[in-house]
Amino acid sequence: MKLHSFHGGLHLPEHKSESTGAPIRTAAIPDRIILPLKQHIGAPAHLLVKPGDRVLKGQMLAAPAGRISAPIHAPTSGTVVEISEQQVPHPSGLSAPCIIIEPDGREEWTALPPPMTNWKELDAETLIERVRDCGIVGLGGATFPSSVKLEHRGQAIDTLIINGAECEPFITCDDMLMREQAGRIIEGISILKHILDINRCFIGIENNKPEAIEAMRNAAKNAGLQNTTIVPIPTLYPSGGEKQLIEILTGKQVPSHGIPANIGIVCHNVGTAHAIAEAVLEGKPLISRVVTVTGAGVNSPCNLRALIGTPIKSLVKAAGGANGQSTRLVYGGPMMGFSLRSNELPLTKGGNCLLLPSEEESPIPPRMTACIRCGKCAEVCPARLLPQQLYWYARAKDFDKVQDYHIHDCIECGCCSHVCPSHIPLVQFYRFAKTELWKKEQEKRKADHARTRHEARVARLERLAAERKAKLRQKKEALEKPARGKGKAAGGDDAKKAAIEAAMKRVAAKKAAAKEQQPEKGADN
Amino acid sequence: MSLPVYSSPHFGHSRNVTRVMTEVLVALAPAIIALWWYFGWGVIVNIVIATTAAVATEAAVLALRGRSLKPLTDLSAVVTAVLFAVSVPQLLPWWMTVLGMIFAILVVKQLYGGLGYNPFNPAMAAYVFLLISFPAEMSAWLPPAALNETPLSLGQTIAVIFTGDLPVNLTWDAITMATPLDVMRTELGQGAMISEIRNSPIWGDFGGIGREWVGNWILLGGLFMLWRRTITWHIPVSMLGAVVVFATAAWLAEPEAFPNPLFHVFSGGLLLGAFFIATDPVSATTTRKGQLIYGALIGLLVIIIRTWGNYPDAVAFAVLLMNMAAPTIDYYTQPRIYGEQEKQREP
Numbered sequence: 001m002k003l004h005s006f007h008g009g010l011h012l013p014e015h016k017s018e019s020t021g022a023p024i025r026t027a028a029i030p031d032r033i034i035l036p037l038k039q040h041i042g043a044p045a046h047l048l049v050k051p052g053d054r055v056l057k058g059q060m061l062a063a064p065a066g067r068i069s070a071p072i073h074a075p076t077s078g079t080v081v082e083i084s085e086q087q088v089p090h091p092s093g094l095s096a097p098c099i100i101i102e103p104d105g106r107e108e109w110t111a112l113p114p115p116m117t118n119w120k121e122l123d124a125e126t127l128i129e130r131v132r133d134c135g136i137v138g139l140g141g142a143t144f145p146s147s148v149k150l151e152h153r154g155q156a157i158d159t160l161i162i163n164g165a166e167c168e169p170f171i172t173c174d175d176m177l178m179r180e181q182a183g184r185i186i187e188g189i190s191i192l193k194h195i196l197d198i199n200r201c202f203i204g205i206e207n208n209k210p211e212a213i214e215a216m217r218n219a220a221k222n223a224g225l226q227n228t229t230i231v232p233i234p235t236l237y238p239s240g241g242e243k244q245l246i247e248i249l250t251g252k253q254v255p256s257h258g259i260p261a262n263i264g265i266v267c268h269n270v271g272t273a274h275a276i277a278e279a280v281l282e283g284k285p286l287i288s289r290v291v292t293v294t295g296a297g298v299n300s301p302c303n304l305r306a307l308i309g310t311p312i313k314s315l316v317k318a319a320g321g322a323n324g325q326s327t328r329l330v331y332g333g334p335m336m337g338f339s340l341r342s343n344e345l346p347l348t349k350g351g352n353c354l355l356l357p358s359e360e361e362s363p364i365p366p367r368m369t370a371c372i373r374c375g376k377c378a379e380v381c382p383a384r385l386l387p388q389q390l391y392w393y394a395r396a397k398d399f400d401k402v403q404d405y406h407i408h409d410c411i412e413c414g415c416c417s418h419v420c421p422s423h424i425p426l427v428q429f430y431r432f433a434k435t436e437l438w439k440k441e442q443e444k445r446k447a448d449h450a451r452t453r454h455e456a457r458v459a460r461l462e463r464l465a466a467e468r469k470a471k472l473r474q475k476k477e478a479l480e481k482p483a484r485g486k487g488k489a490a491g492g493d494d495a496k497k498a499a500i501e502a503a504m505k506r507v508a509a510k511k512a513a514a515k516e517q518q519p520e521k522g523a524d525n
Numbered sequence: 526m527s528l529p530v531y532s533s534p535h536f537g538h539s540r541n542v543t544r545v546m547t548e549v550l551v552a553l554a555p556a557i558i559a560l561w562w563y564f565g566w567g568v569i570v571n572i573v574i575a576t577t578a579a580v581a582t583e584a585a586v587l588a589l590r591g592r593s594l595k596p597l598t599d600l601s602a603v604v605t606a607v608l609f610a611v612s613v614p615q616l617l618p619w620w621m622t623v624l625g626m627i628f629a630i631l632v633v634k635q636l637y638g639g640l641g642y643n644p645f646n647p648a649m650a651a652y653v654f655l656l657i658s659f660p661a662e663m664s665a666w667l668p669p670a671a672l673n674e675t676p677l678s679l680g681q682t683i684a685v686i687f688t689g690d691l692p693v694n695l696t697w698d699a700i701t702m703a704t705p706l707d708v709m710r711t712e713l714g715q716g717a718m719i720s721e722i723r724n725s726p727i728w729g730d731f732g733g734i735g736r737e738w739v740g741n742w743i744l745l746g747g748l749f750m751l752w753r754r755t756i757t758w759h760i761p762v763s764m765l766g767a768v769v770v771f772a773t774a775a776w777l778a779e780p781e782a783f784p785n786p787l788f789h790v791f792s793g794g795l796l797l798g799a800f801f802i803a804t805d806p807v808s809a810t811t812t813r814k815g816q817l818i819y820g821a822l823i824g825l826l827v828i829i830i831r832t833w834g835n836y837p838d839a840v841a842f843a844v845l846l847m848n849m850a851a852p853t854i855d856y857y858t859q860p861r862i863y864g865e866q867e868k869q870r871e872p
Contacts, residue, residue: 007863012536093530169536243863256864328529335534341527355535362535369542369599370641375757375811376540383863388811389855406862414534421540422641428532 001231004251006244008380009236010415012335014208015170015361019294019301024176026305027318029076033101033309034346035061036088040137041144042068049099053080056110058285061099064132070145070349071135073285074110075307078103089331089345091338091431098346101309112283119280124150124195127280131195134279135286135349139271140174140240141332143350146272150195155261157196161249162189164205164212164270165233165240168333171353173290174270176303178205178212181274182219188273190225191280196266199227202249203270206239207232237335238413242267244382256409271352291347293319297326297356306347313343315354326356327364334362335414369422377416377426383409387416391426394433399440402433410434467513474509478502542640546600548755552746553607553801559742560611563669563735566682567615574619574686575606578626586635601640605629608648608801612794612841613655615667616701619686621659625651645848646808649841656836668702669735672727675700705733706793707837709784718781733792740791747800759816760809761799765790767824775832783832795827798840808848815851815858823847 038044045062049055055074062072078101086098116122116130132147140163162185166174178185193201203220205213216230233239233248243254245267252263260267268276271289278284287308294301299320306315312329316322330337331345333353347354355362377387385406393401407430416426481498560568579602587594609625629651637643656663670676677685677700681692691697703711705727712722729737750756772786789795794802803809803823810819823843830839 247863253864256862258864328531328535330533330535332533334536337535338533339528339530339535341530343528357535361537362531363537365531366538366541367595369596370639372542372545372601372641372806373809373811374545374806378811378860379757384860385862386812386859405859406865409862409864412533414536417538418534418536419539421538421542421545423538423541425532427534 001229003231003233004248005234006239006247006382007384008382008415009238009244010380010418011235012169012237012418014235015294015334016172016175016208019170019172019292019303020175022300022302024180024290024303024305025318027307027310027315029103029105029107029307030310030314031102032311033075033078033103033307034086034311035072035075035099035101035309036086036346036348037062037072037097037099038088039072039143039308039348039350040070041142042066042070044097045069045072047083047097047099049080049083051080051083054078055080055101056108058112058287059110060133060135060285064145068145068148070137071133071285072099073135073287074101075287075309076101076103077106077108087342087345089338089340089348089351093341112285115283116280119191120194124197127191127195130279130283131276134275134284136272136275136279137286137349138269139275139289139349139352140269141336141350141352142242143348146268146276149261149266149268150192156264157261157266158198158200158264159250159266160189160192160196160198160201161246161260161265161267162192162201162203162270162273163240163242163245163267164203164209164216165245166209167206167235167237167240168335168353169237170294170355170357171292171333172294173292173303173352175209175212176292177274177290178209178270179215182212182215183222184277185216185270185274186219186223186225187281188275188277189228190223191276192266192268192273193228201228203228203230204233204239204245204249205230206235208235237415238382238411241382241411241413243411256406286349289347289349289351291315291351292353293356294353295326295330295356296358296361297322297324299323308349309346311343312340312345312347312354315347316343316356322356325358327359327362328357330355330357330362335418336412365425366423368424371420371422371424374421376419376421380415380419382413382415383411385410387426390433391424391429394429397433397436399433399437403437407433407437471506471509471513474502474505478505542599542601545755546604548750548753549604549801550600550607552749552753552755553611555742555745556611556739556797557607559739560615563739564615564667565670565673565676566679567617567667567677567686568611570679570682570686571610571613571615571617571622572607574622575610575626576603578623579603579606579609579630582627582630583635586631587639590635592639596640599640602630602634605634605647605651608797609651611797612648612652614663614665614701616665616682616685617655617662618689621655621662625655628654641807643807644851645845646802646805649802649844652841653845656841664703664707665697665701666704667700668727669733672702672734673700702727704793704837705736705788706831709788709792710831710837713782719784720781737791740796743796743800747796750800750804756800756804757813757816759813760804760820763817763820764799764803764824764827765795767821768795768827771825771828775828789828789831793831793838794840798823798827798844802840802844803847808844808851810851810854810858812855812858812860814860815854818854818858819847819851822850 043065046065047062049061057077059074060071061074064071081102082100085095088096128147128150136146137143164174213232238244247253254260255262275286288305290303290305292303293315302319304318328339331340371388373388381387390405410430412427414427583602629647633645633647633650634643768789769786772789775783776785810816826843827839830842
């Protein structure tokens, strides 16, 4: 199969072998489980339990709020002890509402929805609903609700791409999952193909994972999976970026500001395919995931299958404990992950890696110096942006220019920062600019809304004033007419007639006014 | 418990500015050695004076601006000084070198904000500043060793540079000589034919005798920088390419009135300009397409100014002119970003 290449990229030290020595182990149930209500892109889930409730393993604790949302399930049985704001793993370091469960250690399952072993006979809607009910989100790290990606919504889809590239150094959770659970992943892929009603499927895996490629090939052969190609791709960061992987495998580019569905492609991670298989075939919701705990700062780097909500310190302990060599605690990989303030934070659905790097692996960043416009950043940018221009304008807070230079096409892969000889934290500048733009957008929306309301109010008041005036005038006229009539010789009858007419007019005007006011009132509310 | 927070990526850096500048200095070494071999000690003395003046000026300005002296370690001032020193005549009076460096570092670099903010290449701006202010001294070139009957020792060179006094029995006219580019321009201007001009012993195989070989050593340094990826091929190739194309066209049309392209390439500052000056990232264009245009236009300007201008060489002028155009070129040559031209499928 002919492979294509994407612009730029970096050959990075891999650091994969540290954590691939042993099979995936199951982490112990912690003393305390912290479940943020928002572990996905979209609206936070809607709470279904209250403190003091006893919950069973797999029970839905929070329901999706709206289309782009995902439910949260109890990872084990126990008692809800608290529902409160807790610090969550997020670059902002902010707190968010969380359910805190004290496990009882009994692992009592709730009544799960029935397995759908006959999925081949079921329609897409039923299967998508199962995926949604099981709280499955993109496990590659982006955590977009998977069910939303499976709804066609009028787009013609012809290709499914399964992302097993795992291009970021240190992370090996997908590699290990493919080695050990290739059969399940292939089942998940078959289900995905059935839901999307397509034939063509590519599974992209970086060629530094020969064991995973082998395992997946065998599993695909055993399952008799047709029209599905397992494609070893060159090891080049960030080949696992959705847009980059699509370009490598198909030569097509996802339109700027668009989604893969715009070019007929749907992309899912191997971990997601595995979770979908479990949801459909066993009715199991997403309550655990594989996470790599690695870096020279932990004693025995490994991969753990851990319950969502397990505090990070328990995971580090399960990996032999920290040895004090680490300069920081990174949630995610070394290129795109963010460092955490505390190890009390929980593992969330998107957490693929915990990295405790040594000073040698992650040096304390040196002071930035002036940009010398060497252009290395543009050379390695997979989005073909001009990072030094973006930096220039982001730093000057010239947000219009930042948009002209396509800030929203930046995938924050970190290649530019890595090669910058002036050690400028470029990605940090872009995040800042994106946040500012987002804030401005919000403010503008608010201001627009307020203005529309204000204008509507002014118009309404003006109209009411005009109506009142008109009424007054009518009244006046009606009063004046009979007065004039009285002055004339013969006038008694005329005056009576006029008075009746005026009264009728008044009633008509009142009716008309009432009619006009009604819908307007509705609109105002 | 609060852990330290850093911004991603958490993976260190593969390069730093000091290393980039060091690579440029290493790449200049062969050229310096060649200049010393053919023209004597002047270039070494000039490098010492220029570097001292440039670093002192930079330190003084940083102190005046209340900045840390850390930027001195980036070696950018040293690179400016060395580039300037290899571009000027070997016996340039010391105070002119100092003046040039003060102009380069203070006016051209620091007044604009320091490294990274200067719109012009400081070394070339200083060169042009001196050339316009002191045309005689800036044209007093020593002849190459092959033609020099009275080479100056290191002590004599230092004495000349610092006191202006020549050793007894020597006059300026005796020890200096017009450069091949100057000879070519002057004599062509007087209506001579190139075959006549080239009868003089100052000529080598294609350029000035001795001088023509310095170019090879500069080229060697340039190839080193390409290999180290300190620079990319775009600017040198398009600049030299343009010179060769335009010079060849003129030469083929009228070989007696226009010198051959090799003469152009191996004379004056062209190779130094193509690999070391025009590629200065701060003042050049940054987009790939832009770099091709930028280099080609410098090449074209070099030929135009050498042929019809008032000065024998043109690299410094051409580079400064194109420095001005760089931001505009960058603006109009932005690359097509990922996904930009793809049409969205109709639903």
